[in-house]
Amino acid sequence: MNETVKKDLAEAREVCPTTSERLLREGALLVDVREPDEVAQVGFGGCEVINIPLSELEARWREVPRDRDVILACAIGERSLKATYFLMYQGYERVANMRPGIGRWAKRGFPITGSAENIATMEEVSTCCGGT
């Protein structure tokens, strides 16, 4: 096993879907860390997005650019938080976690791919940006 350095990571920056949508319009890249079957059901639309499932992130994190703002996202913001911390561990500075995730993104009326019906399983309690 490789020699591993322990790092005291700062608290991750977290942004709500509404702020995320603005940052994406301004040039940020969205990294969706959900698994391919989830992305096939419903995905983020209207922005530049790449899919790197959390299960593949250790092998593929170098695909994430360092020289632009990056927002990590998933269904509710837990897996993407882990991904955000992992990229911070790898020295990324321009990363933020979207919380909660695609369910709220769709509720806000932001573009999606696939079917909105699949969002029904991702209902969450609203606490973001003043609630629903």
Place this chain on the structure above:
Amino acid sequence: MEIKILGPGCAKCKTTVDLIDRVAKETGKDVTLEKVEDMRQIVGYGVMSTPGVVVGGKVVHTGSVPTRDQVLSWLG
């Protein structure tokens, strides 16, 4: 000897803690076990797959319950 077990509290993590504790007692080694369950701290070791095991500050294992032989080798 200080051993940290990295994991969010899942069954495999608990099994790993129990295994190391049992082997340490069987061999009479003086081992201090510490569970690290906070995600930020776990990833702070570069670990994505849990359970992870840290011995003497080094990550020696990730992603599964270790074998008894592995634990024995860590305890020296």
